[in-house]
Amino acid sequence: MDLSNGAAPTARESAKPLHYRFAKKQRHKVNAVIASSSLISDRPVFDASDFDWTQPLADDWQAIREEALAIYRHRDAIPPLREISPDHRRIMRDNSWRSFFLVGYGHRQEENIARAPRTAELVSSIPGLNSAFFSILAPGARIVPHRGVTKAFITAHLGLEIPRDRASCWMRVGDQRLHWDEGKWTLFDDTYEHEVHNDTDEARIILLCQVARPLKAPGSWLAAATLGYVRRSHFVRDARDNLADWETVFARAERGEM
Known part of the structure; x- marks a missing residue:
């Protein structure tokens, strides 16, 4: 779930349940508590070495890349994120950002x-x-400037297939411009404004992981409540239904029916 930075409420948002609108208004207060309870710094970008789990995946990145490229052969059957999560239509206006889910908000895509x-x-x-x-x-x-909803997570990108013109494929987080490298991690707090440009003639493929921020109480309590709310929300229910529909499309592509 992403929210456009400073965007005025739309008619679609105004029609959403009262508890959703209340939670959205309170997110800054909740995020302040989570930030004060964080066991890591509250900066926009992190070092991969701060997290023990990053190295084993980086060590085996080529195996991950091989699986991603095999899936990419059926690229037109990989769902655009805006079709899986309609909330993302505010930040991506076409189908040029596609996402092949293994796990989504704790739900495994077997x-x-x-x-x-x-x-x-x-x-x-x-x-x-x-x-x-x-x-x-x-x-x-291009993904337009936007902010994530909650500091309960950090976002981690493992570079798999990066355009040769590396300087023209970038992400801005806060005031930092970042580039991906194959086999290396880029980790950041997506509640800071960020945007992405791929101004090249090649696709950029990464493994994107959303991971719980290390927290102590009371931030850990609020983060758990936030996650519980989101996993039960219509956002996740709708996304799971949409992924099931796209599974049929991908299976047909594998059989050569598309």
Whole structure:
């Protein structure tokens, strides 16, 4: 779930349940408590070495890359994120950002896991894993500036297939411009404003993991409550239904029916 920075409420948002609108208004207060309870710094970008779980995946990144590229052969059957999560339509206006989910908000996509078993095995060792998916940004794609909802998670990108023109494929987090490297992690707090540009003629493919921020009380209590709310929300229910529909599409592509 992402929210456009400073965006005025839309008619669609105004029609959402009262508890959703209340939670959205309170997120800054909740995030302040989570930040004060964090066992890591509250900076926009982190060092991979701060997290023990990053190295085993980096060591086996080529196996992860092979599975991602095998899936990418059926790229048109990989769901655009805006079709899985309509909330993302505010930050991605076309289908140039596609996502192949292994885990989404704690829910395992067993059919997809069978297509990337080594990757699934590796991500299962990540403590506090919330989501894991192959994130594919098409040539020329741009994700507009936006902010994530909660500091309960950090976002981690493992570079798998990065355009040769590395300088033209970048992400800005706060005031820092970042570039991906194959086999290396980029970790950040997505509640800081960020945007992504792929101004090249090649696709960018990464493994994206959303991982629980290490916390002490009372932030850990609020983070658990936030996660529980989100996992029961219509956002996640709708996304799971949409993923089931796209599973049919991908299976047909594998059989050569598309």
